[in-house]
Amino acid sequence: xxxxxxxxPLHLQFYLAMLIALxxxxxxxxxxxxxxxxxxxxxxxDRVGLIGLNGTGKSTILRVIxxxxxxxxxxxxxxxxxxxxxxxxxxxxxxxxxxxxNVGMTAFxxxxxxxxxxxxxxxxxxxNEEEALLMEYADKLHEFEVLDGYNMRHKTAxxxxxxxxxxxxxxxxYSQFSGGWRMRVLLAxxxxxxxxxxxxxxxxxxxxxxxxxxxxxxxxxxSGAVIIVSHDRYFLDRMVNKIVELYQxxxxxxxxxxEDYEVEKELRREMQQSAYENQQDYIRQQERxxxxxxxxxxxxxxxxxxAKRLDKLERVEQVDSGPSKIRINFTPDRIPGKIIxxxxxxxxxxxxxxxxxxxxxxxNRGDKIALIGANGKGKSTLLRVIAGxxxxxxxxxxxxNVVPSFYAQHQLESLDLNSEILDELKNFGSGxxxxxxxxxxxxxxxxxxxxxxxxxILSGGEKARVALAKTIISQANFLLxxxxxxxxxxxxxxxxxxxxxxxxxxxxxVSHDRYFxxxxANKIWEIVDGKIKEFKGTYAEWEEYKKRQAENAKQLASxxxxxxxxxxxxxxxxxxxxxxxxxxxxxNNNKNNxxNNxxNNxxxxxxxxxxxxxxQKELQKHKRQFxxxxxxxxxxxxxxxxxxxxxxxxxxxxxxxxxxxxESEYAQLGKELKQVNEDYEKAFEKLMELEG
Ligand SMILES: Nc1ncnc2c1ncn2[C@@H]1O[C@H](COP(=O)(O)OP(=O)(O)OP(=O)(O)O)[C@@H](O)[C@H]1O
Ligand SMILES: [Mg+2]
Numbered sequence: 001x002x003x004x005x006x007x008x009p010l011h012l013q014f015y016l017a018m019l020i021a022l023x024x025x026x027x028x029x030x031x032x033x034x035x036x037x038x039x040x041x042x043x044x045x046d047r048v049g050l051i052g053l054n055g056t057g058k059s060t061i062l063r064v065i066x067x068x069x070x071x072x073x074x075x076x077x078x079x080x081x082x083x084x085x086x087x088x089x090x091x092x093x094x095x096x097x098x099x100x101x102n103v104g105m106t107a108f109x110x111x112x113x114x115x116x117x118x119x120x121x122x123x124x125x126x127x128n129e130e131e132a133l134l135m136e137y138a139d140k141l142h143e144f145e146v147l148d149g150y151n152m153r154h155k156t157a158x159x160x161x162x163x164x165x166x167x168x169x170x171x172x173x174y175s176q177f178s179g180g181w182r183m184r185v186l187l188a189x190x191x192x193x194x195x196x197x198x199x200x201x202x203x204x205x206x207x208x209x210x211x212x213x214x215x216x217x218x219x220x221x222x223s224g225a226v227i228i229v230s231h232d233r234y235f236l237d238r239m240v241n242k243i244v245e246l247y248q249x250x251x252x253x254x255x256x257x258x259e260d261y262e263v264e265k266e267l268r269r270e271m272q273q274s275a276y277e278n279q280q281d282y283i284r285q286q287e288r289x290x291x292x293x294x295x296x297x298x299x300x301x302x303x304x305x306x307a308k309r310l311d312k313l314e315r316v317e318q319v320d321s322g323p324s325k326i327r328i329n330f331t332p333d334r335i336p337g338k339i340i341x342x343x344x345x346x347x348x349x350x351x352x353x354x355x356x357x358x359x360x361x362x363x364n365r366g367d368k369i370a371l372i373g374a375n376g377k378g379k380s381t382l383l384r385v386i387a388g389x390x391x392x393x394x395x396x397x398x399x400x401n402v403v404p405s406f407y408a409q410h411q412l413e414s415l416d417l418n419s420e421i422l423d424e425l426k427n428f429g430s431g432x433x434x435x436x437x438x439x440x441x442x443x444x445x446x447x448x449x450x451x452x453x454x455x456x457i458l459s460g461g462e463k464a465r466v467a468l469a470k471t472i473i474s475q476a477n478f479l480l481x482x483x484x485x486x487x488x489x490x491x492x493x494x495x496x497x498x499x500x501x502x503x504x505x506x507x508x509x510v511s512h513d514r515y516f517x518x519x520x521a522n523k524i525w526e527i528v529d530g531k532i533k534e535f536k537g538t539y540a541e542w543e544e545y546k547k548r549q550a551e552n553a554k555q556l557a558s559x560x561x562x563x564x565x566x567x568x569x570x571x572x573x574x575x576x577x578x579x580x581x582x583x584x585x586x587x588n589n590n591k592n593n594x595x596n597n598x599x600n601n602x603x604x605x606x607x608x609x610x611x612x613x614x615x616q617k618e619l620q621k622h623k624r625q626f627x628x629x630x631x632x633x634x635x636x637x638x639x640x641x642x643x644x645x646x647x648x649x650x651x652x653x654x655x656x657x658x659x660x661x662x663e664s665e666y667a668q669l670g671k672e673l674k675q676v677n678e679d680y681e682k683a684f685e686k687l688m689e690l691e692g
Contacts, residue, residue: 017043019082019197019225020065022251025074027057027064029457034060037074038251040244042197046225049236049258052246054461054489058229061246062086062199065227085195087203089460091186092179100177100185101170104156107192111149114140159188162214163207180206191218199227202460204235205486208374208512231461231489232513233258248317269319276316286310332477332505337400338365340478340506341386343532346394348381355381356392357530363478365399368500369508370521370539377527379510380408383480386508405476407484412463415455421466422451428470437473444469445495460487468496479507485516514539544647559674619690626687629680636673643669 020042027034034057042048050058063069064076066086078084096103105112121137144150157170163184174185183206190198204212216238219226230236236243236258243254243261252268254261290307293299340363348356355378363369363386371379384390387406388398416424425437432440441451444465455463464487471479485493497519500507508525511517517524518539526533535542643666647659 019044019046019079021075021077022065023075023077025064025071025076027060027069027071029060033249035246035251036249038249039074040251040253042225042227044196044225045223046227046242047219047240048225048227048242048244049240049261050227050229050244050246051231051236051258051261052489054465054487054492055459056246057459058246059088059201059459061251062088062201062227062229065197065199079196082197083193083195085190085193085198086201087187087190087199088201091183094182094186096174098174099171100160100165100174101153101156103174103185104160104188104192105152107156107189108147108149108152111144111147111152114144114147115149118144156188156192159192159218160185162211162218163188164211184211187215191222194222195224197225197227198222199229201229202231202487203228204230204232205460205483210374231487231493233490234514248320272316273319276318279313279316283310283313332403333475334401334403334477336365336402336477336506339363339397340365340367340399340402342395342397342399343385344395344397346385346392346396347530348378348385348390348392350381354530356385356527356532358394359527359530359532361525361532361534363506363508365506367506367508367523368521369523369525370517371508371510371525371527372512372517372539373526379527380482382527382532383408383482383508383510387480402478403474403476404478404480405471405474406480406482407468407471408482412460412467412487415463415466417456418454420452420454421446421458424455424466425470425473428473432473440469440473443499445492461489461492464488465492472499477505479503479505479509481507481509481511483510483512485511485513548644555670555674559677615690619687622683622687622690626680626683629676629683632676633673633680636669636676640666640669640673 018041020040022038022040024037024039026036026038050061052058060069064071066084067076118137118140121133121140125133125137148155157167160170161167165181165184174182177185187200187203187206203215207215212232212235216235219239226239228236228239230239238257240257241255243256243258245252245254245261245265254264256264286306287310290303290310294303294307296303342363343359343361346356346359348354371382373379381390383406385392385396387404388396389406416427419427421441422434422437425432425441426434438451441447446453446462446465453462455466458466464484468484471481484496488496493513493516497516500520509517509520521539522537524535524537524539524542526535535545537545643662647662647666
């Protein structure tokens, strides 16, 4: 805050620093209130997470702030000339044939205009050297410099690349990109505009992990206020320092990130619950009094006044017990053959971009596969290849009796906006009765009159739930799910996890949601160098495996380095080279220790000296030593393998103490192995040397 403000009383300072003030606002859709008498003040530098279950009205609040909806009570005030940036699904309707770099650069409207004028004046100056024109040129140039016009291309490219575009992409026309990638261009444009208040409605739906991380870093140094609607708790934890929760038609304010909110929320819930219970006790007691004395003349007046007081009492609401649990039978009608789909030697290219090259894989009945990895690796393409809807080279064999159902982002767009939810399901032709359909919709949390809502007015999460209901209604025994948790709030994600846990069929899903994948997959697939890499295990096991692999690679590199260094020393001391030893090194990759004595004896014999008795004896000794080391190594390796098996056992994960114990044993074993391995290699070299 600057000094003139400081002279004012604190509450006025705060008031003047405010960018937006929602004061006691009420907003309704027909009879349904979204907020009632709610207030919210947005100040510079705010990093606010706006949260709430699907359909509570978060996007609606942003539209109220944006001026698209008018409140029925209260006021929405903004400081003069406030610039607002609003990132939301509606942006998808934007079309352009310009390159994405140019689209991104439209953020610098003023500078672009100046650039054009400067070009015009330059041309004019070729024939007309009037001073006034020169002055105009100088003025405009100065303005252009102040606006940092020389950097606009570079800045735009930087932001686009941060959001996942390659340098070559920048010149490609916007119209060539898919919906998700277009959203990234528009996000880039918005953040380049640097509005005073940036409102982002579920930005991470369109991003993969590296881009999310980039956005987190970028926004950390953003000078304006940022309001983010997100269902991604990791993202919120890193991004925001305030939480506003839309809950029971009220805006509840919390300081801190999502984690702090959870702690505080629990406390508030407990307080609300006990206030509710106390009030209920009080009400019951008063009602008993009224009941008992209303007929008694001497107390009737008192009973009446108590009754009046009770009527006026502001009631404490009971804490929500949370959304209902899903309960549906997901057993498919038909059981498919053992093999669901086989891919043989599949190659898929988009122009120069190779997605798959000679890839093969098999999906078996009961597989619950998560296909993970960065955007652009071709996960959705592979899903379509599996479904048989994507042209490719190679062979795809569909299994017997397989009834697939595909859920993709564009499913949301393929819903008929003008139909009602129930009709949308009826028209889908599943042949189910209305009662069955209503039961299914109930499982997807559409109850009562909700089923008559028009698709057009549904929130993102509600639309996603209708599309998921459609996917499941098909009685398919093989589901292909592309990013099914996008738009879903945390409770709905849990609902989907529960639904999939009950699902008897087979599925392949693509998701960036680490929690969701960890709860739903028994196999992990990745696309690596055009091949499908399969890991048989859960996500937690896969992560552990990856970690161990990285550690092993590091150890291998350092073991190699050590071995090479010690070899170099030996080479210097004695012989020019020893290929055999080289070939052998690296068979086992392990750690270091203390007590060894096999390496510091005997290398004074000249090479190729006749083998005398002394030497024979030494040779025998070394052979024995070598053998012992070999056996020791085998034993240790066996122990290592068995430890790894135990550590991979999911039961071990659930027992933290046991896991820690195994981990420390594993680390100790690693050290021993490394040392024995080094000794072994040295002994081997020695032996080679002695044997000539
Ligand atoms: N024009 C409208 N007329 C009537 N109801 C509407 C209209 N637009 C939205 N709604 C309803 O208002 C509620 C709030 O919608 P909104 O899109 O704001 O939810 P949200 O909190 O953003 O949900 P999500 O997390 O799923 O994005 C929803 O139940 C929706 O169906
Ligand atoms: Mg929304």
